[in-house]
Amino acid sequence: MFNHPYYYNNHQAFEPAPYPPFFDARQQVVRGQATWTEGGQVTKCNIAWSDNQYMTVAVSPRAGxxxxxxxxxxxxxxxxxxxxxxxxxVQGYPPNRINLHKRAFEALGANPDVGVLNVEIIANPELEAEKFGKYLIEIVSVGYPGYRVVNYKFEGKEEVSTNRSKETYLYTLESPRETIQVRGSVVYNPNTNRVISFDLTELEQ
Structure with missing residues (x-):
């Protein structure tokens, strides 16, 4: 069991666009294209390209x-x-075109020499709706170097007490050698969104 005095932070929105978002809850899977980049020092979000073990992306402002x-x-x-x-x-990109970090592009099994890859882009409303799904992804990524999180499943939420809630997720991780599953849970105070503890358990294959 790990204890971590972190707070959950809501997403920072881009500047409002004069058109409705392209991705929404009604259309979660969109066919599009991906290019790649090695990133830069400055990003619109003030989040480094190296975040999330370089599993990062730039999107069209019109994508939503x-x-x-x-x-x-x-x-x-x-x-x-x-x-x-x-x-x-990425200014000028259509909503269904994204610019992946080179490592993410390669993680899809693509050779960077191809330049442009046909992809399916899937919004993750389930992950975003649950408070700590993304929080645990970041912890799992740090705890399992050399692996990348390729899928997840929200397993449930439990009200432990009036000031303690628990959320549990199942993550699928891949490396060049194997695929494993890790169950992650986080206990937090729902009144303050402060994390009380979290736990990671690698499941036996």
Whole structure:
């Protein structure tokens, strides 16, 4: 069991756009294209490209995503998936075109030499709706270096007491050698959003 006095932070929104968001709860899977970048020193979100073990992405301002939001990207040619964090925007890109960090692009099994990859972009409303799903993704990524989180499942929420709530998630991680599952839970004060403790358990295969 780990104790961590962290607070959950809400997403920072981009500047309001004069058009409705392209991605919403009614359309979660969109076919599009991905390019790649090695990132830069400054991002629109003030989040480094190296965050989340370089599983990061820049999106069109018209897509409707927010800074720090997690989206899933799938390569339909081999079904590989990555969960990436929105850290920047790309002016002039259509809503269904994204710019992945090179490491995320390669994690999809793509050769950077191809330049542009056809992908499926999936918004993650379930993960974003639950307070600490993304919080635990970041902890799992740090706790399992060399692995990337490719999927998750919200397993439930328990009201432990009036000032303690518990959320549990199941994460699927991949490395070049294997695929594993890790169950993560976090106990927090629902009145202050302060984390009381969290726990990670690797499941036996």
């Amino acid at each position: 995503f927010q800074c720090g939001q997690t989206i899933k990207v799938r390569n339909p040619q081999n079904t590989r998936e990555v969960l990436v964090e929105v850290v920047d925007t």
